[in-house]
Amino acid sequence: MTDPKTAATLAPAPDHLPLPGDALCGRCDSSALGFETTAEITEANGVIGQQRAVEAIDFALGMDKPGYNLFAVGPRGTGKHRLVAGIVQDTARQRPADRDWAYVHNFEDERRPRALALPAGRGAGFDKAMDQLVRDMRAGLATAFGGEDYRNAVQSIQEHVERHQAEALDAMRAKAAEKNISLLSTPMGFGFAPLENGKVMEPEAFNQLPEDARKRIETDIAALQEAMREAMQQMPALLKDVRRKIEELNRETAEFAIGGLIRAVRERYADLADVAAYLDAVQADLKDNIDQFLKGQAPQESGEGKPPSPAPPDPDVFFRRYKVNLIVEHAEGATAPVVFEDEPTYERLIGRIEHRAEMGALVTDFSMIRAGALHRANGGYLILDARKVLMQPLAWEGLKRALRAGEIRIEAVFTAMGLPATNMLEPEGIPLSVKVLLMGEGNVYYPLQAYDPEFSGLFKVLADFDERVVRTDENILKMARLVAARARGDNLKPFHRQAVARLIDDMSREEEDSERLSANVEHLTDLMRESDYLAGKAGREVVMEEDVEAAIDARRRRVSRIAERMQAETVRQTVLVDTAGAMVGQINGLSVYSIGAAAFGKPARITARVWLGRGDVIDIERAVALGGPLHSKGVMILSGYLGAQYSQDMPLSLSATLVFEQSYGGVDGDSASSAELYALLSALADVPIFQHFAVTGSVNQRGQVQAIGGVNEKVEGFFDLCAARGLNGRQGVLIPTANVKHLMLHRRVIDAVRAGQFHIHAVSSIDQGIEILTGVAAGKADDTGAFPPGTINARVAARLHGFAEARQRFGAPPRWETDA
Incomplete structure (x- = not known):
């Protein structure tokens, strides 16, 4: 069996040589660019590599059917706003603008203003024409009703009434005189009194008359009063006839004053039936309400002893109803509009109704209706940020309702919220034909698709931008x-x-x-x-x-303050991470920290301890609720690897603990699972791991090392620590072979690698990695499943076999029970 101390001096096998400097970063050949x-x-x-998204945008813009609006999905910064806007503007230039729209007074119900459509480019002219018409009508009416002919006609009608009234009074006076009774005019009206010697009889004298004389006079006065009452009852009919004649005169005068003016405007817009009908309504309304104009023209009576007269109607207010509120206009020959709404509130999308203060109250009318983005984009394209729309109260529901109904209907926010409102306008809806293009990220699009049942029917086209x-x-x-x-x-x-x-x-x-x-x-x-x-x-x-x-x-x-501070504490050995020597059951793992815009790698010590047990590999991070599910999954894979690799014919009889030392926050991800397995194998084989290496990579149950994320930050994080302590020519990092294509390392690392001061090894299996980390061959099992003596795998297998035998001995019954 190879001595661990001797093993630590062995050089890596030829197939474990570090990566050359050229493999650590893909460089663009500037000479191939073709310019200076x-x-x-x-x-x-x-546009770079977004063909899928471009095709989707073209499709959405070309589909002239309801619901084929577009949602452009992609991370921020991919240029989707600029690309979508460019394609939409190019498309819009090939289409003419839609209609101009105006709101006008509804003479039948002023609470429901009418929407008036005009061909694109003609709205502004009609607006100016109506303003000029109002000015001309005011001047013409003032002249017509202030002329001598009008005054003479009114006077003639009034004199007829006065003559009739005088004749009736004269006849009643003569009839009374026949009875020696006088007709008196008092502040309370007309009355009768008996005469004596041509003068009105005093009450005392009347009371001294004989009773039959008094009764005769009272009977005569009663008869005269009845006759007077009958005569006076004819006066309302006469006055009504006078008013009718004056009204007819007023209408004829108004027709004479404005008929030609309105006729000129009507001829100018004779091809527009709705405009012609509106002008007819203006003419009829003005003649029907000319008395309001006349009241405003009549001088107020004033003077001492007279009550103040009410203020006459304001001519400006009277004529405001005949003006036009042009809410959407296009220049002549304009193309389809492309509207960007950066603040898509409900009112800025749908439109709003403003109010003004009059006599302490808020009032409104059709002239205070304001267009929203949907009005301005009608007949064209509306581009919105989906997140901003969703963040505004009622905006998303208002947008969907307009698209679903194919109509823009302006209503107050209170009404949209279902709250009661008084004296509110209900403008006529405007037909909507618009292509809406929403911009957003995947975390906005996919929840909408999943949880909003109306979304997919309104936004049928996805433009998926690749990052x-x-x-x-x-x-x-x-x-x-x-x-x-x-x-x-x-x-x-x-x-x-x-x-x-x-x-x-x-x-x-x-x-x-x-x-x-x-x-x-x-x-x-x-x-x-x-x-x-x-x-x-x-x-x-x-x-x-x-x-x-x-x-x-x-x-x-x-953005490196936090990274430098953490590295400084490691250099000062406040945080324990070795970059030299060798230790059993100890390895340098690599992790990535993301704080705001900063992402940096940080080495961390991982340790493993083993003893006789029941096959438990304990993740201490998970046990204390600091380990996430992915990290725990990685640790559980280690048990599967150990069991399949070394315990096919015996129970796995160890207990082990794995931990990130001096880790005081959450740990998640499986990128340290290979490092944890190396530490576990080192503890089982009792072979030290070189501490001048750091390791990253996940592992599967077959011992294959798999790709991880953040490989560049991890390599640079360990390199910076080694550089701060002094490079010794042996330090390096083990990364998965699958991550080699992801290497885009900083030049400081590449220069050190080329100088032989730092090394990066790519491994695809645990056996490759353990050989580099320990300098001891991993060993491959023969046909019987046995590993070559002295190899890492042989040592691990022997240790686990010893644990299994020990466990069997501890579990055997006492000798006396066996003898019995």
Whole structure:
């Protein structure tokens, strides 16, 4: 059996040699880009590898059927807003704008304003025409009703009444005189009194008359009063006739004043039946309500001793009903609208009704109806951020209701909430024909699809944006063109081809894959801006590779305070992590911490202890509720591996504990399961593990090492610790072979690897890894299942066999029971 001390000095087998520097990062060949700086690139295309999404957008825009609205799904920064907007705007240019829309007064029910449609481009002209018509009508009516002809006609009608009244009074006065009775006019009306010597008889004299004389006079006065009453009863009919004649005069005068004005506007819009009908209604309403105008024109009576007269109607208020509230207008020859609503509240989507204060009360009318985004986008396209819509009360339900009904119906928020409201307008609905394009992430789209039964019927098309693209030569050139386009669009300096190559490499690092490129255009643009800034500080007119590198390092520096603090505590040995020597049952695992925008790797000591037991591998993290389910799953896999590998013909009779030392927070994920298995095998074989190595990778029950995430941060985290303590030429990291394609390491690591100061090993099995970590051969079982003596597997099998025998001895009955 090989001595562990001797084993620690063995060199790795040839097939376990570390990866060369060229395998640690995929580099873009700047010479293959075909330009010196981005100023030479004339073609710019912002679409990189999103063909599936482009096809979905084209399909949604082409489908002219209800419900084929689009939801664009993708992480933020992938450029989906810019791509969707670009395609939509190109499509919109090929379509004419829809109708203009206006709200007008409803002369039958002012609480329900009418919606009036006009061909695109004619709404503004009609609005101005009605404003001019109102001004002309006011002037024309003032002239017509202030003229001498009108006054003479009114006076003639009034004189007829006065003559009739005078004739009736004269006849009644003569009839009374025949009875020696006088007709008197008093503040209380008309009365009768007897005469004496041509004068009204005093009451005392009347009382001194003989009784028969008094009765005769009273009988005569009663008869006269009855006759007067009959005469006065004819006056209302006469006055009514006068009013009718004056009203007819007013209507004829108004018709004369405004008929020609309205006729001119009607002829201008003779091809629009709804407009012509509205103008007819305006003309009829004005003639029916001309008395309100006249009241406003009549002077108020005032003077001492007279009660104040009520204020006359305001002509502005009277004529406001004849104006037009144009809520949607298009320029002549305009194309279909494309509307972006960045604050999609209920009212900004559906529209709102404003109010004004009058006499201490809030009032409203059709002129205070305001359009929403759906009105402005009607006949075109509306682009919204799904998350913002969902965050606004009632906005999502209002949008769905409008799409479902194919109509925009404005109502107050109180009404939409089902709360009572008084004196509210109910504007006529406007037909809706719009294509809605929602932007959002998967965590918005999929819950809506699962829990909103109306969602799938209204948004039938999914444009699924990929967060990454394959790193092909074609896509590299597309990204170079994108860099050129963004540099021009943001007024940045030209980028040298080597700077562009460094940007492309960073996009692979962002995706953590040397064979892929991140589609996060926002990340690329931000890095370009920062590189441009640093180039300017350096006095350069072209952004060079060193400027991009400096911007990347500056980014890392800005978010590295916590990482540096944690590393400092490890260097000071407050946190115990060895980077030299060898220990049994102890290994350096690697984990990734994500805090805000910062992600960094941190080594952690993992230890394993074993003893005789019943086959339990105890996850201490899980036992104290610090381990997550994925971590616990990884630990349970270890039991399956041990049982299948070493205990086919005997019970697994060990107890073991595994723990992340000095871990005071939650632990989850299975990326440390291979490290835990190495520590367990080391404890069972009693063979030390080199502490100058750190390990990452998950393991399955067959002992295969599987890929994990965050490989670059993990390697760099251990490298930085070793560098801080001093590189000794032996330190390194074991990673899964499947993760080699994900390596996009920083140049400081690559330079150290090329100098032989640091090593990265790729392993695909536990046997490969344990050989590198211990310098002892793992050993392969022969046909009988036996392992070569002195190998790791032989030592583990022997230890477990010893545990099984010991357990059998402890479980055997006492000797005297056997003898009996």
